Amino acid sequence: MLLQEVHGTGKTTIIKTIIDMYKSKGKKVVLCAPTGRAAKRMTEATGEEAKTLHRLLEIGKVSEEKPDPNIDVTPIDGDVVIIDEISMVDIFLMNYVLKAIFKGTKLVLVGDTDQLPSVGPGTVLKDLIDSKKIPYIRLNKIFRQALKSKIIVNSHKVNEGINFLEDKEEEQNSINDCIFIKETSSSEIIKKIIELYSLDKQIITPSKKGELGTKNLNKVIQEKFNPQNGIKNEKKFGEIIFREGDKVMQIKNNYDIMWRKGSEINSGVFNGEMGTIEKINDYEGEIKVKFDDEKIAFYSFQDLEQLEHSYAITVHKSQGSEFGTVIIPIFQAAPMLLTRNLLYTGMTRAKDKLIMIGNPYTIQFMINNEKVKQRNSGLKYKLENV
Numbered sequence: 001m002l003l004q005e006v007h008g009t010g011k012t013t014i015i016k017t018i019i020d021m022y023k024s025k026g027k028k029v030v031l032c033a034p035t036g037r038a039a040k041r042m043t044e045a046t047g048e049e050a051k052t053l054h055r056l057l058e059i060g061k062v063s064e065e066k067p068d069p070n071i072d073v074t075p076i077d078g079d080v081v082i083i084d085e086i087s088m089v090d091i092f093l094m095n096y097v098l099k100a101i102f103k104g105t106k107l108v109l110v111g112d113t114d115q116l117p118s119v120g121p122g123t124v125l126k127d128l129i130d131s132k133k134i135p136y137i138r139l140n141k142i143f144r145q146a147l148k149s150k151i152i153v154n155s156h157k158v159n160e161g162i163n164f165l166e167d168k169e170e171e172q173n174s175i176n177d178c179i180f181i182k183e184t185s186s187s188e189i190i191k192k193i194i195e196l197y198s199l200d201k202q203i204i205t206p207s208k209k210g211e212l213g214t215k216n217l218n219k220v221i222q223e224k225f226n227p228q229n230g231i232k233n234e235k236k237f238g239e240i241i242f243r244e245g246d247k248v249m250q251i252k253n254n255y256d257i258m259w260r261k262g263s264e265i266n267s268g269v270f271n272g273e274m275g276t277i278e279k280i281n282d283y284e285g286e287i288k289v290k291f292d293d294e295k296i297a298f299y300s301f302q303d304l305e306q307l308e309h310s311y312a313i314t315v316h317k318s319q320g321s322e323f324g325t326v327i328i329p330i331f332q333a334a335p336m337l338l339t340r341n342l343l344y345t346g347m348t349r350a351k352d353k354l355i356m357i358g359n360p361y362t363i364q365f366m367i368n369n370e371k372v373k374q375r376n377s378g379l380k381y382k383l384e385n386v
Helices: 011-023 036-046 053-057 061-065 091-100 124-130 150-159 186-196 214-225 301-306 340-347 360-368 379-384
Strands: 002-004 029-033 050-052 080-083 106-111 136-138 178-182 201-205 234-237 240-243 247-250 254-261 264-269 274-281 286-291 296-300 307-309 312-314 323-330 350-358
Touching: 002 124, 011 029, 011 036, 011 080, 011 106, 029 036, 029 053, 036 050, 050 053, 053 091, 106 124, 124 379, 150 178, 150 340, 150 350, 178 360, 186 214, 186 323, 186 350, 201 214, 214 307, 214 312, 234 301, 240 274, 240 307, 254 301, 286 301, 296 301, 301 307, 323 340, 323 360, 340 350, 340 360, 350 360
Parallel strands: 002 106, 002 136, 029 050, 029 080, 080 106, 178 350, 201 312, 201 323, 323 350
Antiparallel strands: 234 240, 247 274, 247 307, 254 264, 254 296, 274 286, 286 296
């Protein structure tokens, strides 16, 4: 079954109900998601353990770098398998999932076709729905409590092609949790970001490149909020300077890296997990990172290509995650980056407060730009002709 959700429409409540329903019948329910942060979010929302798909299937980094449709996967031991954020799953990973499921197991896929498609090939969720061969339910009604949030209301307007900056309709008793600040120059946007930023806020931007891309923003924020004070150790790796106190993100799945959390010792840090550099040890040639879930991992200097600064991250990297306060710069970039689904995805990453800074004309362009790069996987055709 497919559960197509739209932000603020009660997805979590329905997933919890499905879990309770099957568990009351003595069925084993398995929860999973494509990324570490998405799995963590699913665990927090449901109170049940969720794993990454790669961890569940026990497939490593080789399958990501050189996908092999014939790779062996570990069968999934469960009566019901629920996969969240299915829009992030590419055609290869979906193939591995289906190989691992026993005949008779119930499969529930949860996702949002209006978010960005998977980084890898295919549009699995869209093809499944468009084939009309898989039963699905679309959640599109915003609950009364969610209607108080302008983040949710405005993101729905974007999804419907409505410019929320021009729409004067106000919801009664709404919370002012969605703010737009008009700035037209990159330098002024950066100044405003610095003025508003604190370490409990997350910057999400459309691009890696340019003055308002992740590379430059991470450098600017590091210099302002975690400068060299003559005491902090640092390590230069390529063009990046890692410094004690820096916010960082793991950018690929690594099943071999060891970590500890209290008395627990285990291995594996996954793409999208974020943390802080606590110690840089030149003598040992390693960096100690404490992740948001309190686990501590040690990276050799040779492994630093797996880390990036995460003061600012791309919208693509943010997918499947949720942050308390989000700052999004809105600026001119390549049209392929300024799309409605990218804007919608970025806006829906904010849980408590959303601050957008930039040009209102660019907002209008993004809302109007529904162009999504065509992907040809053959999945829809095959399903239609089963």
